[in-house]
Amino acid sequence: MAKLHILRYPDPRLHTVAKPVAEVDDRIRRLIDDMLESMYDADGVGLAATQVDVHERVIVIDTSDSRQDPRVLINPEIIARSAEMTFADEGCLSVPLVYDKVQRNAQVTVRALDREGKSYEFEADGLLAICVQHEMDHLLGKVFVEYLSQLKRDRIKTKMLKKTRDEERA
Ligand code: NI
Numbered sequence: 695m696a697k698l699h700i701l702r703y704p705d706p707r708l709h710t711v712a713k714p715v716a717e718v719d720d721r722i723r724r725l726i727d728d729m730l731e732s733m734y735d736a737d738g739v740g741l742a743a744t745q746v747d748v749h750e751r752v753i754v755i756d757t758s759d760s761r762q763d764p765r766v767l768i769n770p771e772i773i774a775r776s777a778e779m780t781f782a783d784e785g786c787l788s789v790p791l792v793y794d795k796v797q798r799n800a801q802v803t804v805r806a807l808d809r810e811g812k813s814y815e816f817e818a819d820g821l822l823a824i825c826v827q828h829e830m831d832h833l834l835g836k837v838f839v840e841y842l843s844q845l846k847r848d849r850i851k852t853k854m855l856k857k858t859r860d861e862e863r864a
Contacts, residue, residue, distance in 0.1 A: 698732045698746040703789045709835040712749045718811030729754045738787045740825045742832030753829040757821045767806035776801035784838045796841045798827045
């Protein structure tokens with residue numbers, strides 16, 4: 695396994711639309727293992743392939759307290775959404791140390807392929823529902839800060855560019 699470099703906002707590559715995975719093979723399973731290692735290493739609850747500059751529809755998630763319950767979503771689709779909405783703080787490994795509120799469906803039903811290429815469905819609520827919607831946005835080239843006001847987004851851009859510059863100098 696290998697730790698992958700996570701793109702940081704406002705890197706334009708984060709706005710790439712991912713393609714469906716044609717075949718769940720060893721290459722995809724290696725990508726999944728590397729994404730899981732990178733997500734756990736960065737203390738994240740989810741990671742989309744877009745964030746590691748691979749533009750295929752692959753997501754890994756672990757919202758468990760134990761951090762030992764990895765969930766793999768390949769070619770995910772949301773097949774049902776609750777009318778009820780939730781409004782909660784989100785963060786993102788591509789936008790470190792920034793948290794802000796985003797509106798999402800409170801429950802979603804998801805269909806995806808697992809790491810063996812087998813189709814499965816699950817219902818999600820709470821943090822998992824938010825996480826699935828957040829990660830699926832990444833596959834469409836959308837970062838959560840794009841839900842915020844232009845003013846906030848500009849501030850975040852400035853902050854991220856400064857952070858990257860400071861790290862490069864260090
Ligand atoms: Ni994210």
